Amino acid sequence: MQDKMIVVDGVNIRYRDRGGDGPTVLMTHGIAGSLELWQKQLDTADGTVRLIAWDMPGHGLSGMGAQPYDPDSFSRFAWRFADALGLQNLVLVGNSLGGAISLRMADLQPNRVVGLLLADAATLGRETYLPFRLMTLPFLGELLNRPGPMAVEQQLKALFHDPSVVTEELRACVTRNVHKPGAVAPFLATMRSMTSLSGQKPQIVDRSRAILGALQIPVTIVHGRQDIVLPLSHSQAAAALCRQAEIIVLEECGHTPQFEQSQRFNQILSDLLKKAASREGVAA
16 A cells, blocks of 8 residues: 655645545554554455554654644644545544544544544553653653664564564564654653653643543543553543443553454454444434
8 A cells, every 4th residue: 555645734744545435534653653553454444444544743754843742732733634634524543642642633623523442542541651751851761762773672562562463564664763863852752741750741641531521422442451551440440431432451462452453453443433323323
């Protein structure tokens, strides 16, 4: 599948669009990630759903944009990206930081969102990966993010419970992302906007929980039990806040379930799409 590029706010944004006649699903990756982490969804698309994955500004092969971004800035930019593609009613799917962004997108324009899938989403609770907390410290964060083999291995360890899922192609993609010119400073700035040495910042967590509590659309929350970045308890507590939410725990799975357990994830997404379609039919 060929990459496409579109200019949004003067920034070149890379995306992949499977096309299709059904509902549109916008998939947003996590911090330091890229659209390749949605490749197993894109590869299995059958034309009944339009799947779109994108590289956020400063990530993958997209341009940098007005760095640094925080989750709210990313969510506003994501809607401008959706506007540029002429997208209307969306099912939003986000992993990690992409989950926090998708949640905020639903809050910004609730009339354009018909379903939400949060996969190991950030900003649902305070506890987080020790290396991320250490990255908030001056100098140490820069040292930990110095491009090189150690940074690549640390990212792969954070993403996946089962190292056997890491293909050479995926390793090359992560290596490319780690070595993206000019990416370290905005990555750290984004991380520091969300996190302190004691964990994810309470005001950001409180906002995410408040948004969840007000949602009136079908919500599926997925979490890998072996996620070392964000504990399962975050998603469990978040699901309890939202009457529309279903929580699904994936066993033997880490921080990136859409890649590590793609078949199960794809079925979960399909089930959410049916719920969203049923709800639209009732509303109509």
